[in-house]
Amino acid sequence: MSGTHQVHGDQQPSGTQRGAQSGAQRGTHQATYLGMPAFPQAADASTRNTQLRANLRHATHTIRAKRATAVAELDDWSRLRAAGAAIKDRTLRHLDQYLEQLESAVTAAGGQVHWAADADEANRIVTELVRATGEREVVKVKSMATQEIGLNGALATAGITAYETDLAELIVQLGDDLPSHILVPAIHRNRGEIRDIFTEKMSQWGRPAPEGLTDAPADLAEAARLHLREKFLNAKVGISGANFMVAETGTLVVVESEGNGRMCLTLPETLISVVGIEKVVPTFQDLEVFLQLLPRSSTAERMNPYTSTWTGTTDADGPRTFHLVLLDNGRTDTLADTVGRQALRCIRCSACLNVCPVYERAGGHAYGSAYPGPIGAILTPQLRGTQSELDASLPYASSLCGACYEVCPVAIDIPEILVHLRERVVEGGPASVRGTRTVIKPAKGHAAERAAMRAARWALDHPRLLRTGQRLASRTRRFHPRRLPGPGRAWSDTRELPKVPEESFRDWWQRTRGGSGTGSRPEGRKKTT
Amino acid sequence: MRVALFITCVNDTLYPRTGQAVVTLLERLGVKVGFPEAQSCCGQPQFNTGYRHETEPLLRRYATAFRDYEYVVTPSGSCAAMVRDNYPRMGAKAAAEGRGQELADAAAEAVPKTYELTEFLTDVLKVTDVGAYYPHTVTYHPTCHGLRMLKLGDRPRSLLAAVKGLNLVELPGAEECCGFGGTFAVKNAAVSAAMGADKARNITATGAEAVCTLDNSCQLHIGGTLARQGSAVRPVHLAEILASTEGDVW
Numbered sequence: 001m002s003g004t005h006q007v008h009g010d011q012q013p014s015g016t017q018r019g020a021q022s023g024a025q026r027g028t029h030q031a032t033y034l035g036m037p038a039f040p041q042a043a044d045a046s047t048r049n050t051q052l053r054a055n056l057r058h059a060t061h062t063i064r065a066k067r068a069t070a071v072a073e074l075d076d077w078s079r080l081r082a083a084g085a086a087i088k089d090r091t092l093r094h095l096d097q098y099l100e101q102l103e104s105a106v107t108a109a110g111g112q113v114h115w116a117a118d119a120d121e122a123n124r125i126v127t128e129l130v131r132a133t134g135e136r137e138v139v140k141v142k143s144m145a146t147q148e149i150g151l152n153g154a155l156a157t158a159g160i161t162a163y164e165t166d167l168a169e170l171i172v173q174l175g176d177d178l179p180s181h182i183l184v185p186a187i188h189r190n191r192g193e194i195r196d197i198f199t200e201k202m203s204q205w206g207r208p209a210p211e212g213l214t215d216a217p218a219d220l221a222e223a224a225r226l227h228l229r230e231k232f233l234n235a236k237v238g239i240s241g242a243n244f245m246v247a248e249t250g251t252l253v254v255v256e257s258e259g260n261g262r263m264c265l266t267l268p269e270t271l272i273s274v275v276g277i278e279k280v281v282p283t284f285q286d287l288e289v290f291l292q293l294l295p296r297s298s299t300a301e302r303m304n305p306y307t308s309t310w311t312g313t314t315d316a317d318g319p320r321t322f323h324l325v326l327l328d329n330g331r332t333d334t335l336a337d338t339v340g341r342q343a344l345r346c347i348r349c350s351a352c353l354n355v356c357p358v359y360e361r362a363g364g365h366a367y368g369s370a371y372p373g374p375i376g377a378i379l380t381p382q383l384r385g386t387q388s389e390l391d392a393s394l395p396y397a398s399s400l401c402g403a404c405y406e407v408c409p410v411a412i413d414i415p416e417i418l419v420h421l422r423e424r425v426v427e428g429g430p431a432s433v434r435g436t437r438t439v440i441k442p443a444k445g446h447a448a449e450r451a452a453m454r455a456a457r458w459a460l461d462h463p464r465l466l467r468t469g470q471r472l473a474s475r476t477r478r479f480h481p482r483r484l485p486g487p488g489r490a491w492s493d494t495r496e497l498p499k500v501p502e503e504s505f506r507d508w509w510q511r512t513r514g515g516s517g518t519g520s521r522p523e524g525r526k527k528t529t
Numbered sequence: 530m531r532v533a534l535f536i537t538c539v540n541d542t543l544y545p546r547t548g549q550a551v552v553t554l555l556e557r558l559g560v561k562v563g564f565p566e567a568q569s570c571c572g573q574p575q576f577n578t579g580y581r582h583e584t585e586p587l588l589r590r591y592a593t594a595f596r597d598y599e600y601v602v603t604p605s606g607s608c609a610a611m612v613r614d615n616y617p618r619m620g621a622k623a624a625a626e627g628r629g630q631e632l633a634d635a636a637a638e639a640v641p642k643t644y645e646l647t648e649f650l651t652d653v654l655k656v657t658d659v660g661a662y663y664p665h666t667v668t669y670h671p672t673c674h675g676l677r678m679l680k681l682g683d684r685p686r687s688l689l690a691a692v693k694g695l696n697l698v699e700l701p702g703a704e705e706c707c708g709f710g711g712t713f714a715v716k717n718a719a720v721s722a723a724m725g726a727d728k729a730r731n732i733t734a735t736g737a738e739a740v741c742t743l744d745n746s747c748q749l750h751i752g753g754t755l756a757r758q759g760s761a762v763r764p765v766h767l768a769e770i771l772a773s774t775e776g777d778v779w
């Protein structure tokens with residue numbers, strides 16, 4: 001994308017050094033996940049980035065340990081978790097009814113509801129709503145849905161500047177970067193890098209960083225506070241997502257730690273919230289479960305510092321105009337899949353990222369979407385499909401160790417869905433695409449693997465043939481190479497190959513027991529060490 | 530008690546010692562072990578790579594091969610988990626595809642009789658002291674499928690704790706995956722190798738002579754990485770430790 005960050009004189013905050021230079025210096029492109037390489041290639045590069053690996057290791061291990069402590073405090077965690085999963089499942093089963101109930105409640109409370117089938121439609125709706133206010137700048141609450149649809153880029157194309165106000169999102173935006181974590185989008189940055197980004201880039205977006213900024217956390221937070229305060233006070237339009245929407249009352253809920261979100265939700269005249277349709281819960285009381293599950297799983301807090309709730313509009317308090325954009329963008333397709341639909345329970349806590357050994361080493365960018373880590377590996381191929389090389393590689397971005405499932409507060413069986421989606425990649429099969437049932441073709445590039453799997457299965461289904469192969473391998477064992485050619489190199493580049501034993505178990509059994517199924521001590525056990 | 534050994538394809542081909550150890554151990558405990566030769570692979574590599582339909586003949590073969598037995602014991606947490614967790618899913622999917630109950634019935638037959646070795650010892654035979662002797666310093670890596678799918682809990686440790694002469698040392702970050710993951714080790718070789726390297730370094734740092742697991746497929750990766758790093762730590766399957774006695778240390 002091109003030259004999109006224009007400076008708009010009429011809305012330019014005072015006391016800044018933005019001036020004429022800023023538009024050009026603020027980066028001529030909007031960072032995007034488009035055209036990223038498949039997961040293995042991206043991860044190959046990140047595993048060699050020692051700084052990145054150290055940052056991620058430190059951050060994920062710290063939060064992982066804290067979460068475990070916070071969860072262990074509750075005796076009824078497993079029951080809370082089951083309740084969370086059950087509420088979400090029931091809601092999803094009757095999603096159409098709850099969404100209509102929500103629409104009526106929001107409308108009755110003075111809000112306006114818009115339905116967006118996909119990212120383009122949602123971006124168009126939001127752009128038009130902002131245009132109608134006459135404003136050219138908006139402040140944003142941290143939101144996964146708007147990252148998913150690439151809203152900032154779409155607004156920039158329309159000449160509207162969106163300011164991220166979450167501290168970590170601000171770091172990402174100033175660095176012309178992409179988020180790499182759901183909760184901590186700048187987790188891949190350390191303090192020194194953040195100081196450099198603030199010093200270099202803040203002046204292009206508004207109030208510059210203080211002279212001689214250090215990398216002390218308090219100093220960095222103060223620099224961000226001063227920079228953002230200006231944005232809050234000038235903003236006429238706020239854009240948010242939501243963690244939950246209550247169907248019975250039409251209430252939206254945003255959960256956060258910094259209070260910056262609350263500024264954006266209360267100070268502007270117009271508030272536009274873009275929310276995935278799966279975020280609805282039936283009743284206010286259901287929040288009791290999720291407001292315990294979410295903070296402990298995500299920030300390891302007993303209760304999150306700021307929980308903002310709003311219901312439509314209120315006279316003389318908060319935004320006077322409220323728009324809710326309900327986003328589908330692949331969610332009803334996901335709902336149509338009886339295994340994959342579990343992914344729609346997700347409350348975006350990021351616990352699965354923090355325990356994932358693959359995420360820790362590959363980093364968030366390798367997942368090529370706003371949703372990294374285990375949840376990204378199951379959600380992105382469902383929302384976007386499995387046809388691109390990147391999307392088809394995501395279900396394989398896991399060793400299936402199950403650590404994600406173990407911590408997930410709504411018990412999403414992520415390994416089960418990963419394998420289910422692998423099947424879709426290599427075998428194709430029935431799926432819902434843009435609301436229509438269809439049979440999708442296997443993704444490209446798996447023909448050789450499919451042939452090998454078929455041959456292996458055939459051999460395994462004929463144990464006599466298997467035995468012939470084993471004997472051949474035993475007889476030629478002295479000639480086995482230490483490194484394999486071709487695809488086998490992926491194994492032998494970093495690991496020694498095992499020595500093939502002189503005889504297989506089958507042959508040993510045959511020789512010592514004659515297939516009788518009985519016998520005393522195993523005779524002729526070969527010492528192989 | 531009609532007990533069969535499910536050796537698994539990896540042990541059959543590359544680690545026959547482990548199978549021999551299971552036979553030795555169970556016979557010492559007075560259990561007569563059978564080995565139906567019609568058995569093959571549980572199908573995990575195919576299934577976990579996405580080839581569910583290619584896996585179906587192997588599910589049927591498993592059910593048929595062990596039809597005459599009450600218990601099927603396997604020295605692999607991950608193959609036991611494949612049978613227990615994934616066979617029923619395969620059956621349900623086949624039924625949903627309009628192919629009847631045949632596969633679901635085969636799965637239902639296979640699941641309740643399948644035991645991972647430590648489950649069979651502690652839950653069925655109800656022993657933790659199997660009379661083993663193993664005069665070595667050992668560290669224990671709980672492999673993921675045993676830990677999180679089968680939920681083996683304390684079983685392996687309580688068995689190890691009862692082994693005479695054995696000095697068990699704690700493995701830092703024990704519950705982190707070693708990075709094997711079947712075809713993951715090749716498809717995502719860089720990440721797999723990075724995970725394996727961290728695991729191997731942690732293992733070597735314990736000062737143990739051997740690293741014990743319940744899965745030789747993970748050992749293939751762990752042992753191969755240890756050897757490439759020049760570490761002297763040997764991989765050993767729990768069955769081999771439990772089979773050892775004062776007169777015959779494996």
Ligand code: SF4
Pocket residue numbers: 297345346347348349350351352353375404407408409410411412
């Ligand atoms: S999948 Fe589960 S653990 Fe991961 S972000 Fe969603 S709710 Fe949290």
